Amino acid sequence: MSETFTIRRQVEFNHCDPAGIVFYPRYFEMISAVQERFFADALGMGWDRMISGTGMATPMGQIDCRFHAPSRLGDWLDLSLGVKRIGRASASFVITCTSGDERRFTCQATVIHADLAQGTSTAWPAQMRNAMTRYLIAKTPD
Amino acid sequence: MSETFTIRRQVEFNHCDPAGIVFYPRYFEMISAVQERFFADALGMGWDRMISGTGMATPMGQIDCRFHAPSRLGDWLDLSLGVKRIGRASASFVITCTSGDERRFTCQATVIHADLAQGTSTAWPAQMRNAMTRYLIAKTPD
């Protein structure tokens, strides 16, 4: 049985564009925020400790995003993260954003566990890998 | 023969994260900027005139991005846009970012030509469609 990790944000003036809707690059700051809290709170390895303590980081390898409906000032957004795949030195997340019953965007993101100085990928520590496993999205049978 | 539309940006302090590399959501602001200049300069329809004059906008429908190598403070980035597909009321762009000979990211983005008040997609005006055609990426034979 899998868990989902969720944060809640309200759309602010600074997220909105002259068309009165969320400017989509701001969504990527929220996507970053849900991953940031996931590493800190669910995996026990905040990015500050990761960077300054171990010289590692989790740069984005690829990200695909579908936008379903616009968001407006004051909307409450729930951003949920599930783990789709855990690789040796990478992980793929599915991040969905809803406001009430309405989906706003769906995103798949693959991050690399990388050594900042060397620029090389490095296997996840066992503890982080194990913690991530709890959030693996159950595969649906074909 | 197709044309490519290019803008050049230098990586600034405000684009960089505590790991010393461009924070990827900032890339989406640059991706927005190359599309903004493309509509204004190549298609002759700036987003200000589009929104206030015709009540239309070009919200992002989907965007897929691959990050190849990190960018650092002071790097010069060339962002190039080509048109992959022109639909009735949508268009798909391929946007590549290079610094010198090195690819930094590649992105495919599909925007919708949408009526802001109605929230419905609307066919491109003939003039915009024709202007876009010049930037169609030549198909490679299978």
Place this chain on the structure above:
Amino acid sequence: MSETFTIRRQVEFNHCDPAGIVFYPRYFEMISAVQERFFADALGMGWDRMISGTGMATPMGQIDCRFHAPSRLGDWLDLSLGVKRIGRASASFVITCTSGDERRFTCQATVIHADLAQGTSTAWPAQMRNAMTRYLIAKTPD
């Protein structure tokens, strides 16, 4: 007796610069956020309703900010707003940011109640003025 309006924010990766501390322009987004919540929650006039309903807005006239100590990833910040002065068509706020016992910045900001189309200042409606009065900072005797 005066009230203070407060919001709480956690410093995120997207707020921090390559020196590992909050990039100060991000503070101004937080300053905007506390004013945004103040107008919506304390004065009962959200900026969305103000702009679309009445054609008014509250552009910044002047802002002075002193930075006392840097903020780092994960810090919890309390941003408090008090009203220093209510003019006919303007208002001055004092906004302070603390993390625990430590002051991070102090800011004085004057906004104008302006008609967007005409570009002219307009007297505050009585209801907003009255609501603001509750947050007037008590003057200290000389």
Place this chain on the structure above:
Amino acid sequence: MSETFTIRRQVEFNHCDPAGIVFYPRYFEMISAVQERFFADALGMGWDRMISGTGMATPMGQIDCRFHAPSRLGDWLDLSLGVKRIGRASASFVITCTSGDERRFTCQATVIHADLAQGTSTAWPAQMRNAMTRYLIAKTPD
């Protein structure tokens, strides 16, 4: 006779708010950018080299800004920096932003030359101090 250091920027969609004008926190990113180019191009000490090479940075101590007129999508902005005062370990800049003949904002900013690890201010190196001198604003007689 004093010199002024200037950069030019065009207002982009990502700078503008739902009222259709530049969201003022974006101005502070531009203010940061003119200082960044000033240190790199006029003083010969880019912030990347300063941080990674010497462990120093120039955090903002205080900044006061007056906004004179709104800026809109597509406006060309000239941001000019002059040096008002050079302290032992600080410097005050006057930054003005104009679009054509119209002033948009005027800003006075004091940065500290600080050791990042120690958190202490440190005297400017002679070379940087000397280079800054060329940009000192001529004092007007009282």
